[in-house]
Amino acid sequence: MSQKQKILIAIAGPTAIGKTALAIEVARYFNTEIISADSRQFFKEMSIGTAKPNPQELAQAKHHFIDSHSIKDDFSVGNFEKQAIACLGKIFENHDVTVMVGGSGLYVNAVLYGFDELPKASDALRAQLNERLKTEGIELLQEELKNLDPDYYAEVDVYNPQRIIRALEVCLSTGKTFSSFRNKQHKERDFDIILIGLNTDRELLYSRINQRVDLMIKDGLVEEVRALQAYQHLNALKTVGYSEIFRHLNKEWTLSEAIEKLKQNTRNFAKRQITWFKKNEGIIWFEPTETQQIIDFIKEKLITTTK
Template identity: 35%
Template sequence: MGPTASGKTALAIELVEQYNCEIISVDSALIYRGMNIGTAKPNLQELRKAPHRLINIRDPLESYSAADFRTDALLAIEDILAQGKKPLLVGGTMMYFKALLEGLSPLPAANDSIRKQIQSEAELHGWQYLHDELTRIDPVSAERIHPNDPQRLSRAVEVHRLSGKSLTELTVVKSAPLPYDVVQFAISPKDRKVLHLSIEERFKLMLTQGFVEEVELLRERIELNIDLPSMRCVGYRQCWQYLDGEYDYDTMVEKSVVATRQLAKRQLTWLRGWPELNWLESGLDSNLTEVLRHCR
């Protein structure tokens, strides 16, 4: 586990070369086909060295939930174990990790009409209006969900409108936890400034690799729009808005970097409270040895 741009993929590929394991991606952006540069998806050379499961499994038009991930990941884990290998779960989508390890609550399925209604209310009144509603119906969830997190905020309100119960009430009951022993690692620079610099440098590299052109190709698909979950991936929404003429190139770069840093901050917040976690510092030559020490 770890924040974006912390070196997870590089370390995972090293581990595959030294240990009998296979990677399962735990990343809500890498699932989408045609979104390669902006998601920092492993390139063909890296995938030849270390194939990744659960990447390129959805069209950007499709949705994919934590429950979908849990189902797919459990099947992948069983298959890898049947081949005599160890599953290596790598990524930064903390909700996916939580769903896999702890199980999921029996929440109602997504409802397009309710979601459109919530989206319309947000466009008319603003997301703070919906957050105020959530505060009334589910103060516990409202405390941990920021008004600027529309995806989670919308889902919490949707759950209450569909079931008449709050997200907090429904999450008391969960399915069975992961039935395997796990060793958990998180990798990150100790200095936040180092991570911020890595994020900025990586995004500028993406631009030289053709990120804007990648988003242009996505925009050519008339069925895609900026409000889809796929287009909420950091960088894509900002680039889409730039191509729509909402702001200039430099502003797009700045907003994309800021959004990525905010994502990293949320990931680190999750990890600081994560139980049974072994911490690694990004860039250390000893990281591979440390991981292998725990796995043998």
């Protein structure tokens, strides 16, 4: 098989939909390895709140970019693109097919199509926005982004201050929307792509999210977050699952309030993930229960791609 006929099977979709289980089934069927494109599972200090694959799951297929970095590392989507493409090159030396799985749309797109070079804002503007984050809180910055770039606001992880501030930097320094700079031109990749999306009935998904949060609490999420309390200022920890528990530990919310907010924020996050991936017309959508149909579809695509 020529290098161009190497195939990346990308599995995307909202949180709690069952991407990890499917990726493992597909990787085992095609005897290959998995690249994680979940921007929160890179960090070795965060496990319960990121729904990281457990040791039994990790043992079933070789995973890359799980526990690969520390929350103290500065690891951007641009860094991920470079490292993931290099990793794919190595995997393709021994495998014709590789699996990538994740719900972080920006990171998935970076591998599939390349990451756009965005205009650089001044240090002064960044400092000003970070100061506003401290004094005004994230809600006012969210509202400003919603006014300046409603398209990006509808799909970004609005609980991630780094993403909000980066988008505002571009909007305020150029007078154009952040979304207008993205994916101007796709990079040429030396592999073909099969893009699988998982989705299901919204109420069923929300029920799965609520159950997953309850399980995280039972598995020790509060203790995991408490151990990270000294680092709550780091960008990696300003995310759903950690922000809410920090507010409980900081005595702003009761535990039950934090859990309810965590469920609500995760449901909202899932809705944004679906919005993001639905914009990609190349995704073929399946129910998470349709494992055999997905494998049959991939087999059929492999036949037509490699002819």
